[in-house]
Amino acid sequence: MTGRPKRVTVTSPRTAAARRPRHPLTREIDEQTRLGEVYMRSLVRTQFRLALFVCSVLACxxxxxxxLFLLAPxxxxxxxxxxxxxxxVLAGLIYPALVGGAWLYVRQAERNERDFADLVEAPMKTEP
Amino acid sequence: MSQIAAVVLVMLATVLIGAFGIRVSRTTSDFYVASRTVSPLWNASAIGGEYLSAASFLGVAGLILTFGADMLWLPVGWTGGYLVLLVLVSAPLRRSGAYTLPDFAEARLESMTVRRLSSVLVVLIGWLYLMPQFQSAGLVFRTITGAPPWVGSLLVAGVVAVNVLSGGMRSITFVQAFQYWLKLTALGVPLAFMLVAWWSDGRPGLVPGDEWALPLHGQDHPVYETYSLIVATFLGTMGLPHVLVRFYTNPDGRAARRTTLLVLTLLGAFYLMPAVYGYLGHVYGMAESDTVVIALPGRLVGGPVGEFLTALVTAGAFAAFLSTSSGLTVSVAGVIAQDMLRGGVRAFRVATVLAVLVPLALAGVARSLPVATVVGLAFAVAASSFCPLLVLGIWWRRLTTVGAMAGLLTGGGLACAAVVVTIIGGPHDGWAGSLLAQPAAWTVPVAFAVMVVVSLLTPSRMPRGVARTMVRLHTPETLNVDRGDWHPRVM
Known part of the structure; x- marks a missing residue:
């Protein structure tokens, strides 16, 4: 862990300006290092948990x-x-309920993505 | 007379807009470029316009009138399906860059075999969905003119073919978006008048003890059939070819989510109405059929106003036939041209004729089931084949080519077999009849199980680029990461 030298981008001074700056973690993802995979899996898992939660509520x-109609005639x-x-219930109330659930989901899913983007794009403060 | 005028008007408008559309969008790439400027509301209206078929416009009210409260689940499922689609599929699917379901299969599994099998299933689902559209067009045409049913079917099929061949309809999101608002108006305005008439009639209600209004009655196995209907509709929506193609017109995954949320809202607003039509139809003792929506305004509101409302509803019904059939025909023809013929403009023309002729022939031959029932079967096939492919493909890395093939063949095959038996030989009695008429409750779990088990048994057949594909499917577009270089082939 400690013996690894810090990575540096080797570029000529003339081309450095033209290059887009790459953040370390997005490169970990691009190169499919173990760290990059951990981040990717955490994103997929967070979004999947959210999806599964919504689907479970919907299923219930x-x-x-x-x-209910069967057991309580x-x-x-x-x-x-x-x-x-x-x-x-079935011809009225359920529709606004579905829209409400969808709205809450969209809000949370976008928040998850923002969090992931902030995490990945933030400059790394400490060495892994 | 006014009804015929309304039908002619809708058909003329469709053909003219289609012809005008050639100038607006000449190439496929125009469509792609235009897509970047389409706002979620337009996009959602377009999805709604394409999605609300004869089954929604006429069929739901007819089935509710015939079978009562259990059929209320049908529109609930057709709306709720978009919630499942939203949480499991919408954003990753847009990010995949896939334009059709076979594209997605190819992008995710890197296999042409899976792609071809998906193409076959898309064509089968499309035909199964088109057939009842043509059938009910014939039925409505007979109601208003007295002509034999095949005349109306042929008329709608002809307009759809001309329209798709001229290349207009599909390319313009605006036209499909307009169709949604037309259908909403065509059902909503007569409903407002009818509610006023119902109110001044002293608000007649149900007779006490009327079994019709109670859930879980009527069919042989109401509990099983209700649950199976729920499974088919909630999980089948994501596998409909003409719905999926619209997701490509969203600029990114986030917009795809917002569009889906709006679709849910628009559909919810629309589906509040068919149940009221069914309820009023029952209260006023209308004949139980798919044409109750057409007949009801004339029955409740007489005179010239009633005639105008009937014309409006008829126009809406034909708008429903034309928009859904056009969308489906384009999707089916595109897949036939690209994956079964050699591609190119000539192939697309041949494919369009095939895409329309086969369901038209089927519409003439097959037993005439209620339109919403047959569309329900198309949902069952989609839920048993593409739902597992999409859900596992998006969320589960270990899905393999062999697993996907096995799942599609088993699930799609079993559901198709049940459909064929029901349409040709049915109705069957007892448990067998229920299992075949509503197959989703057992075919969907079987399809999922086969896909998972076979994938686990063949770990060596995992696609090589799965890690990169996962990055592509799930990372927000704002991040600057390598997403691979796969692109759908453009015809």
Missing amino acids: VVGGLPL ELREAEVLGLPLPWV
């Missing part, structure tokens, strides 16, 4: 409703404002 709601006949409860 969507999968739970028929079960009196709910099938309940009425809200003169309309049957199953209709109020």
